[in-house]
Amino acid sequence: MVEVQRAVETELDRIAPVIDDLGRRFNEAGHELALVGGPVRDAMLGRPYHDLDFATSALPEETERILKPWGDALWDMGRDFGTIGCRKGDWVVEVTTYRSEVYDTSSRKPEVAYGDSLDGDLVRRDFTVNAMAVRVPGRGLEDPYGGVVDLAHRVLRTPGRPEDSFSDDPLRMMRAARFAAQLGFTVDPAVVAAMTAMAERIEIISAERVRDELVKLICAPYPRLGLTLLVETGLAQRVLPELPALALERDEHHRHKDVYEHTLTVLEQAIDLEERLGGEPDLVSRFAALMHDVGKPRTRRFVEDGTVTFHHHDVVGAKLTRKRMKALKFSNEQIDDVSKLVELHLRFHGYGDGEWTDSAVRRYVRDAGDQLERLHVLTRADCTTRNQRKADRLRRTYDALEERIARLREQEELDSIRPDLDGNQIMELLGIGPGRDVGAAYQHLLELRMDHGPMTDDEARAALLAWWADRT
Template sequence: MSSLSVDQRRALSEAVLATPAIRRVGDAFAASGYDLHLVGGPVRDALMGRGVHDLDFTTDARPDAIEAILRTLTPATWDIGRAFGTIGAALRDGGREDIVEVTTYRADSYDPASRKPTVEFGDSLTDDLIRRDFTVNAMALSVVNGAFSDPHGGLGDLAAGVLRTPSPPEVSFGDDPLRMMRAARFTSQLGFTPAPEVVAAMESMAKRIDIISAERVRDELSRTLLSDAPRPGLDLLVRTGLADRVIPEVSALVREVDEHGRHKDIYEHTLTVLEQSIDLEKARGHAPDLVGRLAAIFHDVGKPRTKRFEGGGKVSFHHHDVVGAKMTRKRLAELRFSTDQIKAVAKLVELHLRFHGYADTDWTDSAVRRYVRDAGDQLERLHILTRADCTTRNQRKANRLRTAYEQLEWRIDELAAQEELDAIRPDLDGTQIMAILGIKPGPVVGRAYGFLMERRLEEGPLGEERATAELLAWWADQEH
């Protein structure tokens, strides 16, 4: 059992005192004769000076008793998973609202053939803590009497920045294989290093992740990507073989290392693009963006399938953008990402090479309009991805590409100020087209609209009078 230093005791005490909901819940459970412990992430984060956000508690009370006690504090309670022993509640204090989750001491494990855990309620904090995912999350603070529990050396591992499991990792990951994904997340999120035995267990048990629902895997992958430093976590997934089960298109890039140096290391390039995307997110004032980061790790997944050896020892990856977009859609659908997220990421993958024509030749205003039109509401993300995709060590080339893209963004802004590029549409709408041509709704209206859109892209705003004249000239050449 580890003991707290004076500073650590103060950090925990301040976390409790600064959060009214913790005191209120603790007093209510104590009054009913139950133990209640703040456990896991809140304790870890308080000791790390990260602040307390998610309030997770464990108790000897059973779910019905938990709900009854919480209802004395707030009508806003809900059943997160009664079968799993968890009841949630929202507690308001002045203008502050805290979400709390209270779970009965438990002992859960996975049936090897099932996606769902079998649950047994426990009778002691000791039994509960040994079944936690990692030692740094197996520390508890009683909010009834202030006792601190650390039976598995979490304090020492916290100081060392090491991820270990309270029970043997094979047992821990066997109970809940998702913990292997969580190891990657904590590697990125907290900057910890998994212990050698944890890595070895992840390697030998990677296939066990297949029993976990796609939604739960997706959520852990997303949390890893949204951390400040996702690279170490992603690299851990790849090294242990978990990525082969979860995002095999990304792990396949490792096998594209070219020992003859005819093209860059695609996997390392991908991780660098991800890091540069994050830097640009911050520099441009954006919050962590899951869609943009997914696009960064998937943007080159089409390269292995399109790799061709050309004359003179060169290697090409023609159409890897189109192929990669199709692969991306399939993988993200299997991971149960939303339709909007899938469409956005696939669009970015498909468009990530479009700029390179601009870097080589001067684009007409028409080409700039088409770039904006094709990017649609993903234009800002495309700016970030395209800029991040420059990882060349050739400083002259890097400067040329950077300058070219700055010029493109300047031209987009200039045209946008003149033409409202964010809402590019023909000068005449469908109703006007039908009135001018004297036709009824049908395919020909769509063709006429497409003609006017092409003229808009080529020439910019035409004005209603000129658009009408050009529409009538086009109509005269059509077969009626």
């Protein structure tokens, strides 16, 4: 506890030019100001942060009057919720009036009521570790609900009854899973019980807010913890039903992997390979790993010899992925990228034990397009076999494929494969105008390019004329 106190004091000294100055300005205007929530928690954990959140007794218009001459830039998009924001140097500062948020039983939006005390504000916050505050400029710590102790024990509890907290804002149930994934904390049994009992209440929350929490969870250091909590409490059934559906029933007569556990392992292995993508959490890669097998429940078939097949689960899975991501309001670009990876994740295994022709390599690169590096990651992560010899063989085979791609790249423009004649040249040579025949000719030349590699101008013209002669 002493070490935590020292860490906080050191951190407060570091940000003193901002918090002490701002605290004095509010104090001189007759208002309270306190650093609250995430910055206090992260200071105790030694985690980096860039935003400073404050709570105040001042109403929004008074806050704006104080911040306007102090900040470098000001914004008030959160005014309806009592929040005024500004930028001060490298810091983003948000100051919110003491408040109480309560959801109507059928409303998606909170009803905002201003409070009159810091303690009253803190009890409305999601978890005790986020319900701590440091008054400024005096720097007195306020921890009425035991956040420091819970931080030390690495547990998530609510300041009051979890049922009351989740009734006020059902999104907090998602936040519990997200914080478990971000911090590696366990969740208090009473909180888990309330999440389970109230899971259906998440349905009043907008898809955009649910999506944002899910993205933060998936991009966190320990996503398995958060996803497991969502599945066990029934929340996943309402926000990402494809995930719990992967827990297929098994019996002693039919052999197949536990698809749900396999999926979580693939996600973790994809995370381990993110250095190939720049080292930062990559949402597209992670979400593709999470969704890559969602087509299996709909395509499962039992074979007489005791095996189980999942034919075309890649195509079915891509459609399910696209549908779910649309429902969660992801961007079209993200939907396209993730769906493409899900659809292509088996392509590597369709070429046997590495006997790839140049034509097959070209098609693999063309179909992956700008998602090729992510496809490398997903394909490698999708190997979860415990048979070390098989795992080593698959790794060596994929190493060989990447080497083939690299060699062909040196010889050809693999990343922008196109026919050896363009549309204008095709029309000129065949003496035709724009239309379907031009498209068919273009596609024929593209297939020749895939099969045989680059041709000379004379070879391409001869091939096109021979194809045209056969058609006419």
